[in-house]
Amino acid sequence: MLSDKLIKMIIEKRSPIVVGLDPRLENLPSEITRKHFLKYGETFKAAAESILEFNKGIIDAVCDLVPAVKPQIAFYEQYGLEGMWAYQQTCAYAKTKGLIVVADVKRGDIGSTSKAYSIAHLGKTKIGNSYHSAFEADFATVNPYLGDDCMKEFMEEVKTFDKGLFILVKTSNKTSGQIQDLQIDDEKVYEKVAALVSAWNETLCGEMGYSQIGAVVGATYPDELDRLRTKMPKAIFLVPGYGAQGGSANDVVGAFNSDGLGALVNSSRGIIFAFENTEMNYMEAAKLATIEMKNAINDALEKVGKKYW
Amino acid sequence: MLSDKLIKMIIEKRSPIVVGLDPRLENLPSEITRKHFLKYGETFKAAAESILEFNKGIIDAVCDLVPAVKPQIAFYEQYGLEGMWAYQQTCAYAKTKGLIVVADVKRGDIGSTSKAYSIAHLGKTKIGNSYHSAFEADFATVNPYLGDDCMKEFMEEVKTFDKGLFILVKTSNKTSGQIQDLQIDDEKVYEKVAALVSAWNETLCGEMGYSQIGAVVGATYPDELDRLRTKMPKAIFLVPGYGAQGGSANDVVGAFNSDGLGALVNSSRGIIFAFENTEMNYMEAAKLATIEMKNAINDALEKVGKKYW
Numbered sequence: 276m277l278s279d280k281l282i283k284m285i286i287e288k289r290s291p292i293v294v295g296l297d298p299r300l301e302n303l304p305s306e307i308t309r310k311h312f313l314k315y316g317e318t319f320k321a322a323a324e325s326i327l328e329f330n331k332g333i334i335d336a337v338c339d340l341v342p343a344v345k346p347q348i349a350f351y352e353q354y355g356l357e358g359m360w361a362y363q364q365t366c367a368y369a370k371t372k373g374l375i376v377v378a379d380v381k382r383g384d385i386g387s388t389s390k391a392y393s394i395a396h397l398g399k400t401k402i403g404n405s406y407h408s409a410f411e412a413d414f415a416t417v418n419p420y421l422g423d424d425c426m427k428e429f430m431e432e433v434k435t436f437d438k439g440l441f442i443l444v445k446t447s448n449k450t451s452g453q454i455q456d457l458q459i460d461d462e463k464v465y466e467k468v469a470a471l472v473s474a475w476n477e478t479l480c481g482e483m484g485y486s487q488i489g490a491v492v493g494a495t496y497p498d499e500l501d502r503l504r505t506k507m508p509k510a511i512f513l514v515p516g517y518g519a520q521g522g523s524a525n526d527v528v529g530a531f532n533s534d535g536l537g538a539l540v541n542s543s544r545g546i547i548f549a550f551e552n553t554e555m556n557y558m559e560a561a562k563l564a565t566i567e568m569k570n571a572i573n574d575a576l577e578k579v580g581k582k583y584w
Numbered sequence: 585m586l587s588d589k590l591i592k593m594i595i596e597k598r599s600p601i602v603v604g605l606d607p608r609l610e611n612l613p614s615e616i617t618r619k620h621f622l623k624y625g626e627t628f629k630a631a632a633e634s635i636l637e638f639n640k641g642i643i644d645a646v647c648d649l650v651p652a653v654k655p656q657i658a659f660y661e662q663y664g665l666e667g668m669w670a671y672q673q674t675c676a677y678a679k680t681k682g683l684i685v686v687a688d689v690k691r692g693d694i695g696s697t698s699k700a701y702s703i704a705h706l707g708k709t710k711i712g713n714s715y716h717s718a719f720e721a722d723f724a725t726v727n728p729y730l731g732d733d734c735m736k737e738f739m740e741e742v743k744t745f746d747k748g749l750f751i752l753v754k755t756s757n758k759t760s761g762q763i764q765d766l767q768i769d770d771e772k773v774y775e776k777v778a779a780l781v782s783a784w785n786e787t788l789c790g791e792m793g794y795s796q797i798g799a800v801v802g803a804t805y806p807d808e809l810d811r812l813r814t815k816m817p818k819a820i821f822l823v824p825g826y827g828a829q830g831g832s833a834n835d836v837v838g839a840f841n842s843d844g845l846g847a848l849v850n851s852s853r854g855i856i857f858a859f860e861n862t863e864m865n866y867m868e869a870a871k872l873a874t875i876e877m878k879n880a881i882n883d884a885l886e887k888v889g890k891k892y893w
Contacts, residue, residue, distance in 0.1 A: 403626035422759030450731030
């Protein structure tokens, strides 16, 4: 079961870390982009080839250190069809390296449309009597604003193909509170969402005690992390906001259960663009940044008695 | 200005209607799919070619009758890269026919990621020193769960390229109330979102009195339509849920201001698959269904004194 596989990989690699693959063309090493610009001109093709080459290098560098990668699809959509090709190839390459792929797509719509997103990112598309994968990942992130009947459309793919979801509960950005922190009696909106996630968690739970239905909870709100941990004990937390967005290792310990498990902390820029301002090549720099992040989080967990290894 | 253009087209064509292009391969006329299956096998390519041919037929049939079309991107994503090509070509073809294109993408993320979505669907992508369009539309739908700093990232493209947004306020699906109807003091969550939309509306308002920043409000909740109309007088309402989802012409009149304007009612299945259970070809059936819908809505508007023509 996917949740078991993820938890076991976290323990084996001593690494509750997911590397965010958010390529910004202008931040890629110039030796990569220069080569493809020369070959293809300033085109989407050059952008896509540059991104894929860069991503493969990052994946090679971190695949022994982390259980998962998380491509953020917006950074690929902006490069058109070629960008989507780079997204698809990135997911596929990560899988060949044994990594779990979290599609950070934040989709969500009314029933029949959610179903189409679910098929696109987790399932198989029916064409005549054949079935094909469109953009296959292991987990997808889902926006809960439309309520349960948007999420439940993903369940068939989750069950049939052993996939998972991370549902946005409390996001890492500055104005996340405008909607998510609104107070309803003694609870906030994000706690109501947490209750929906928790209800889903009662099913689809693996032998390691964690569910295929996780929650996105930002590192930038440590107090909320603690409260939400209690409300969703079986959910794996996908925790963005570490590093570049301001969250520290001490900020994220609340995302972990007392068994030291149940969270997957994301870093994107802090790892993939770690080479900026160094003399290292981007792969070495990414490797080093991942090891530093891993050590920092494991140290912080040990300090609060949440050693999982 | 885009909002003026849309309102003027509604008046000229006497048609506050947007046709939803949500192709389901298995529902397309078999003479279309058969041809492409024969040529390309049961592949994404066959699916994409079938969808594009079908969409072009629908666009040709309705382009004189409506101001806009709304492709729902999930139905294209599920057909992979080829599906995304069909999406892109559909948007482009609709533009050549003078139609406004609403990209029903329901995107929304933290700042820098929302920016990438905004570039992808409304703006221009920078590659070296060149700028290119990825999936260009006129309006994009946006999910507000992450708050203002996700929406404001779209504003540069809205202003620079004369584009617009429809922000999800109250959606048409059954469980939309789980989050959207939560009660905060004397208001509901969706009314808090309406207040955010209304704040954006103060800027970006055209000479016809309507803003580039609209709201999605489902036809299936007529009472909410009335209340929200008062709260967001300058917003154009994109109203899903008509027809197949259960909303009638009488249900949607509340989405219109007293000037008879300010709403764009969507029908997808009810128009594009109108040929099912008839002897007509799909284009004739779509045309007839559009005319019937137009007449029904205009009649209902006239009855409540909201004649705009």
